[in-house]
Amino acid sequence: MNLLPGVEAHSITTDRLRTHYYRSGPSDGIPVVMIHGNLSTGRFYEHLWVDAPDRYLFIAPDMRSFGRSDPAPIDATQGLDDWAEDTRALLEALGVDTPPHLVGWSTGGAAIASYAMRHPAASLTFIDPVSPFGYGGTHRDGTPCQPDWAGTGGGTANPDYTQRLASGDRSSEPLSPRSVMTSAYWSPEYRLPEEREEILLDEVLLTVTGEDGYPGDLVPSDNWPMIAPGSRGILNALSGKYCNWANLADLEHKPPVLWTHGSNDIVVADGSAWEMGTLGQMEIIPGWPGEDVFPPQPMVTQIRDVLERYAANGGRVEIEMLEGSGHGPHIDAADRWADIFFAFLASV
DSSP: OOOOTTOEEEEEEOSSOEEEEEEESOTTSEEEEEEOOTTOOGGGGGGGSTTSOTTEEEEEEOOTTSTTSOOOOOBGGGTTHHHHHHHHHHHHHHTOOSOOEEEEETHHHHHHHHHHTTSOOSEEEEESOOOTTOSSSBOTTSOBSSTTOTTOSGGGSOHHHHHHHHHTOOSOSTTSHHHHIIIIISOTTOOOOHHHHHHHHHHHTTOOEETTSEEOOEEEOSSTTSEEEOSBSHHHHTSTTTOOOGGGGGOSSOOOEEEEEETTOSSSSBTOTTSHHHHHHTTSSTTOOOTTTSOOOBHHHHHHHHHHHHHHTTOOEEEEEETTOOSOHHHHTHHHHHHHHHHHHHHO
């Protein structure tokens, strides 16, 4: 697999599924569990471990239906609870009984929040997380734009991209997995070394496509844009109908929180071009009912609102906006992100 120095790949069968994971560091080290985002794998973290402090044990699983873990179906009605409980089962199978430091990128942010609302955690580090009110279709306070959450879920995926993903397309055509990765996962001005780009593209192409994986199923709706979330697959799990981590602010025992975010993120943003409200406003999707009914989702503002409430309720919150970075500042600003992250861990 051409893993970086000090990185190992393993699989283990838990009481939920067979999980493939990457690890680095001493077996008795302080556990740091890193959960990847949608359309990626645990391998998107390995570059951070080569020069990391040697007191940490890093564990980065491939979540269900991604990477080399079992293609287990995703029950969207549980939001990201499936991912959270899979993570807990992995730690139990590995014999890790110390509350872990948790890192969650994008979709993984909702998963670590779900974990922390169910199990003890030493700290939470969010990297450009999905909004506390899910992806798309909400007003600032989290109320849905449409009563059936139309405009969110599996039906919002671009069918051209999905087909290219399913067919293993390695081209640089628009909407190919490579083009989406290099233009949206990090700043488009940033270029990975060619070999590394191919490795990470390999990982993206391991995604399980279909109704139980990416993007999931859908149901027709009488409300714009005429599709509503189904109950299966990852994009439905990200719909605010099922995904909501705003109650993190009400935890009795609050782990310290670090929120890092790329200033040029186009995926999780106030007015993301990937979200139906923005696409309607831009007249890319016809029939938009207007800003009063279906505004572009203020994702970053929603994250800030919830974390400010977390802090007001007694939690410790650190916020770092990485200027010029895209959706993955741990990649396009890896050195700076690592300095921020490891200083935070050392302070906990």
